Every structure is written in C-alpha cells, then in structure tokens.
Amino acid sequence: xxxxxxLTVGFALAGLTARAGDAIPAPRTLDPNAxxxxxxxxxxxxxxxxxxxxxxxQGLRIAMRQIAGEELGIGVxxxxxxxxxxxLTPDQGRTSGSNGIQRGGMQIRRAAATARxxxxxxxxxxxxxxxxxxxxxxxxxxxxxxxxxxxxxDLIGARSFNLKLNPKAPLKNPATYTLVGRPLPRPDxxxxxxxxxxxxxxxxxxxxxxxxxxxxxxxxxKLIAVDEASIKDLHGAKVVRIKDFLAVVADDExxxxxxxxxxxxxxxxxxxxxxxxxLVATLRADRDITDEVxxxxxxxxxxxxxxxxxxxxxxxxxMQSHASIGPSCAVADVSGDSATVWTASQGxxxxxxxxxxxxxxxxxxxxxxxxxxxxxxx
Amino acid sequence: MASYRLRINxxxxxxxxxxxxxxxxxxxxxxxxxAAKFGCGLGQCGACNVLLDGRTTRSCxxxxxxxxxxxxxxxxxxxxxxxxxxxxxxxIKEQVPQCGYCTSGMIISAAALLAEKSKxxxxxxxTALAGNLCRCGTHVRVIRAxxxxxxxxx
Numbered sequence: 449x450x451x452x453x454x455l456t457v458g459f460a461l462a463g464l465t466a467r468a469g470d471a472i473p474a475p476r477t478l479d480p481n482a483x484x485x486x487x488x489x490x491x492x493x494x495x496x497x498x499x500x501x502x503x504x505x506q507g508l509r510i511a512m513r514q515i516a517g518e519e520l521g522i523g524v525x526x527x528x529x530x531x532x533x534x535x536l537t538p539d540q541g542r543t544s545g546s547n548g549i550q551r552g553g554m555q556i557r558r559a560a561a562t563a564r565x566x567x568x569x570x571x572x573x574x575x576x577x578x579x580x581x582x583x584x585x586x587x588x589x590x591x592x593x594x595x596x597x598x599x600x601x602d603l604i605g606a607r608s609f610n611l612k613l614n615p616k617a618p619l620k621n622p623a624t625y626t627l628v629g630r631p632l633p634r635p636d637x638x639x640x641x642x643x644x645x646x647x648x649x650x651x652x653x654x655x656x657x658x659x660x661x662x663x664x665x666x667x668x669x670k671l672i673a674v675d676e677a678s679i680k681d682l683h684g685a686k687v688v689r690i691k692d693f694l695a696v697v698a699d700d701e702x703x704x705x706x707x708x709x710x711x712x713x714x715x716x717x718x719x720x721x722x723x724x725x726x727l728v729a730t731l732r733a734d735r736d737i738t739d740e741v742x743x744x745x746x747x748x749x750x751x752x753x754x755x756x757x758x759x760x761x762x763x764x765x766x767m768q769s770h771a772s773i774g775p776s777c778a779v780a781d782v783s784g785d786s787a788t789v790w791t792a793s794q795g796x797x798x799x800x801x802x803x804x805x806x807x808x809x810x811x812x813x814x815x816x817x818x819x820x821x822x823x824x825x826x
Numbered sequence: 827m828a829s830y831r832l833r834i835n836x837x838x839x840x841x842x843x844x845x846x847x848x849x850x851x852x853x854x855x856x857x858x859x860x861a862a863k864f865g866c867g868l869g870q871c872g873a874c875n876v877l878l879d880g881r882t883t884r885s886c887x888x889x890x891x892x893x894x895x896x897x898x899x900x901x902x903x904x905x906x907x908x909x910x911x912x913x914x915x916x917x918i919k920e921q922v923p924q925c926g927y928c929t930s931g932m933i934i935s936a937a938a939l940l941a942e943k944s945k946x947x948x949x950x951x952x953t954a955l956a957g958n959l960c961r962c963g964t965h966v967r968v969i970r971a972x973x974x975x976x977x978x979x980x
Contacts, residue, residue, distance in 0.1 A: 643861025
C-alpha cells in the first residue's frame with residue numbers, strides 16, 4: 449500500500465532499495481533548462497536523477513542511468529531515479545515515438561556533462577590542479593595520474609549547482625565508455641516476474657472508492673435518461689452523471705463492475721460512422737485519400753516499352769487500436785484545493801493540465817504522478 | 827455475504843462475497859495477490875491465469891463459488907525473489923517483460939506446461955501459450971525463456 453501524497457514515491461534497484469518513507473530530495477527547481485532540475489548530488493555517495501520521460505517497459509530506468517552515469521562518472525547502482533512526477537521532474541514532454549532516449553536522453557546527457565564540468569572545476573580549485581589533469585569517475589573527481597580524489601558530495605555539499613544546462617559541456621569520449629553500449633538488466637524485471645510490481649491497477653489508497661465509466665453506444669450519442677433504481681440492489685453503488693458523462697462508484701471493485709453492467713441508461717441514436725461492410729469503399733471515396741508513388745525504376749521518358757505488363761493488387765487491414773493490454777486506470781486523491789492523480793500516462797504534464805481544468809483546481813496544486821506505475825501504457 | 831473457503835498458495839483462506847458469481851480474480855486481488863491481472867475479463871487474453879488444482883484457469887471467468895474447496899496457485903505462490911521458480915528465473919535472465927502486464931499469465935501457462943512436459947518443443951510452447959496475448963511483442967523472448975527453463979529442469 450502506498451502512502452497518500454505525491455511526494456512519497458517508491459523505487460527499487462538491485463543493490464539500492466529505497467524503503468517506504470525514504471525521503472527523496474526535492475529538486476530545487478523544475479526548469480527544464482536548469483541543471484538542478486535533473487540532478488541532485490546526495491550526501492551518501494549517490495545522486496538522484498529526475499527524469500520527465502517515463503518507462504513503459506522500454507527500459508528508460510536503466511538507460512537514463514547509463515547515460516547519466518557515463519557522463520557524470522558514477523555507477524548506475526549509485527543513481528536514484530525519479531520519473532514522470534509533475535511535482536518532482538522537469539517537463540521533458542510526452543514519452544512516445546521513441547523520443548525517450550533521442551530527446552530526453554540527450555537532455556539528461558547534457559545535464560550530467562554540465563554537472564561533471566562543474567564538479568571538476570570545483571575539484572581543480574580544491575586540489576590546485578588543472579581541470580584537464582582531473583577525471584570524474586566512481587562518484588569522485590581525482591587526478592588522472594593517481595592520488596586522492598574528492599567525492600561529489602564533498603565538492604558540492606548541500607548547495608545547488610545554480611547552472612543552466614551547458615550545450616558546450618565536454619562530452620565523454622565514446623571510446624572510453626564503460627556503461628553506455630552494455631546490455632544492463634532492467635531494474636523492474638524481477639518484480640514483474642514475481643508478481644510484486646505495482647501497476648496502476650494494483651495501486652490503492654486507504655478508504656479508496658472504485659468507479660467504472662459507462663461508455664455511450666456510439667461516439668455522438670447523448671445521455672437522455674438514467675434509471676438509478678436499476679442498481680438499487682447493489683449495496684453502496686451510486687451513479688455519477690455530469691452531462692453526457694456516466695459512471696458508477698462503489699466501495700468495492702466488483703460491485704462497481706456489476707453496477708456498470710446493470711445500470712440502465714438511455715442514449716440518443718447516433719450513426720455517423722461508415723457501415724462496416726462498406727468501410728473499404730468509404731475510405732477509397734474519401735477526397736483526402738491521395739495517390740502516392742513509392743518507387744519509380746527503369747521507366748523511360750517515352751513511357752512503358754511495348755509488351756510491358758501492368759499488375760495490380762488491393763490490400764486492406766482493419767482499424768487497430770494503439771493501446772495497452774492493461775485497461776486504462778487512474779487514481780485521484782482530491783481534497784479542498786489540491787489533487788494528486790496517479791495514472792499510467794505517457795504524458796503526465798498533459799494530465800496535470802487536464803486535471804486542473806476538470807477539477808477547477810489551481811495549477812500549482814494539481815500534481816500528476818506516474819512514478820509508481822507507468823508501464824501499462826505501451 | 828457468504829464465505830468461500832479455498833486454499834491459495836498453500837494457505838487456507840476464506841473470501842467473503844455477496845455474489846457467488848464474483849470472479850476468483852477479484853477475490854485474489856482483494857487479498858493483495860495482484861500478480862493475476864484483469865486484461866479483458868472475457869477469458870481471451872490470459873493475463874488472469876492461475877493454476878486451479880494444477881490446471882491453467884482463467885480467474886476472470888472462474889467464479890468464487892466454483893473455486894470453493896479447490897487449490898489455487900498464483901505467481902506469488904510459484905516463487906519469490908528469494909526462491910525463484912525456474913520459469914521466473916529464466917524470464918528474468920532473458921529480460922522478458924516490457925510493460926510486463928501479460929507476464930504473470932505467461933509464467934503460469936509456462937509453469938503448467940513444464941509440469942506436464944519437461945522438455946517441450948518450440949511448437950509445444952507456442953501451442954501452450956497461444957492463449958496468452960502480449961501487446962508489447964515479447965513473444966520471442968518468452969519462448970526463449972521457456973526453452974531455457976526446460977533445459978534447466980523446470
């Protein structure tokens with residue numbers, strides 16, 4: 449059971465398990481151009497990486513650690529990781545289209561390189577040694593030619609970096625990589641194989657109620673009437689109706705499911721979709737469908753040679769949904785003037801904005817977190 | 827409210843429900859055994875698989891009343907981090923899961939197969955797991971893991 453509150457987030461990595469209630473250092477800022485949004489050097493020999501992109505099963509939890517660890521000079525087992533929580537992580541945009549590493553990873557890389565540059569500069573002063581003669585590795589900065597180094601934590605202490613990400617911060621030579629390029633195990637895999645990984649659908653809060661949304665029979669159907677008496681025998685089940693939005697709530701999940709099946713509601717007729725049997729013809733007749741030439745090869749300016757054969761074929765595949773196998777699921781903890789929403793989302797920042805609009809909740813107080821269970825969207 | 831006694835992962839439990847047709851899946855998850863997942867609720871995807879008296883069973887379709895008196899094994903009962911079932915160990919070694927939502931169901935089906943046939947062919951595995959859907963595309967790794975577990979004597 450997770451304690452209520454957006455700041456209590458659990459995570460585990462082999463060799464570095466956070467106990468429930470472990471404090472996560474709050475980032476000093478959420479500005480995506482600021483180093484302090486991405487990286488905090490902790491006093492215990494670890495660093496915390498704050499990442500706005502979310503791991504859906506594609507492995508960002510280890511990949512981002514590899515990227516950061518490589519540039520910064522620290523092992524992946526010494527990197528704590530916070531992802532997706534809008535109260536704790538910078539807005540790196542939506543996670544989709546393979547942009548996690550492409551864009552998000554490059555921001556992380558730049559942050560780590562900026563941090564290394566700053567830590568090396570601090571060490572250069574303290575050790576009275578030229579920065580070029582120093583190396584950042586194993587969580588410390590030390591002379592390349594040997595001799596004692598200084599741990600990151602002893603260089604920066606409790607201070608913020610107060611730096612913008614430096615696009616010119618020197619990047620590590622790939623020929624010297626020790627982390628990036630290696631197939632390291634993903635930290636969530638063991639829990640997923642032993643049934644102990646908490647998905648959104650497994651997450652609950654004390655005294656939580658359950659709900660099921662009742663979908664209209666057609667896209668444009670309007671809700672005309674709801675017969676609340678049709679679920680009166682289901683103890684504790686209640687109807688939620690907001691214009692055309694219809695749902696049931698109950699204290700236990702199965703009752704909510706039963707209520708959603710039993711509730712009688714009357715919807716208006718709407719049949720604006722093409723007939724299924726005529727779908728192919730309808731799409732072909734669409735004026736927005738254009739012809740596209742993919743390959744032209746060996747055709748002379750004079751047109752096809754005599755005896756050329758024309759072949760044609762027609763292919764069609766049905767509509768498919770780009771959806772996850774896990775059903776959509778969210779938990780919202782709404783109090784007077786604030787709300788925390790947990791959901792398996794590829795875009796927690798957008799969800800926070802949506803929550804703000806839906807709940808008429810002040811923007812600053814509407815947090816959105818996926819840190820527990822982002823994997824269900826795939 | 828009636829009470830339904832069943833043996834889950836070797837331990838006697840009494841699950842209370844006002845509905846004898848409540849799916850076993852909700853009863854298990856209500857006890858905190860959340861490895862079995864709701865994927866479709868129609869017995870089509872396999873995410874809810876458990877072993878009921880040793881046989882792979884859709885817990886989303888099995889009612890609590892009909893499960894009464896029987897023995898249920900869930901993924902939590904197959905093994906844990908401290909003592910992994912060979913199928914679990916192979917799934918971890920092969921880094922099978924992506925989102926992982928189908929993984930519990932896959933592991934149950936694979937464990938049931940290996941209990942019945944210790945050295946399955948790839949075709950045997952494909953047949954046994956035909957009812958386990960995966961939207962991430964982990965199928966090749968699943969097969970590799972089950973083959974690996976069978977070689978290890980799973």
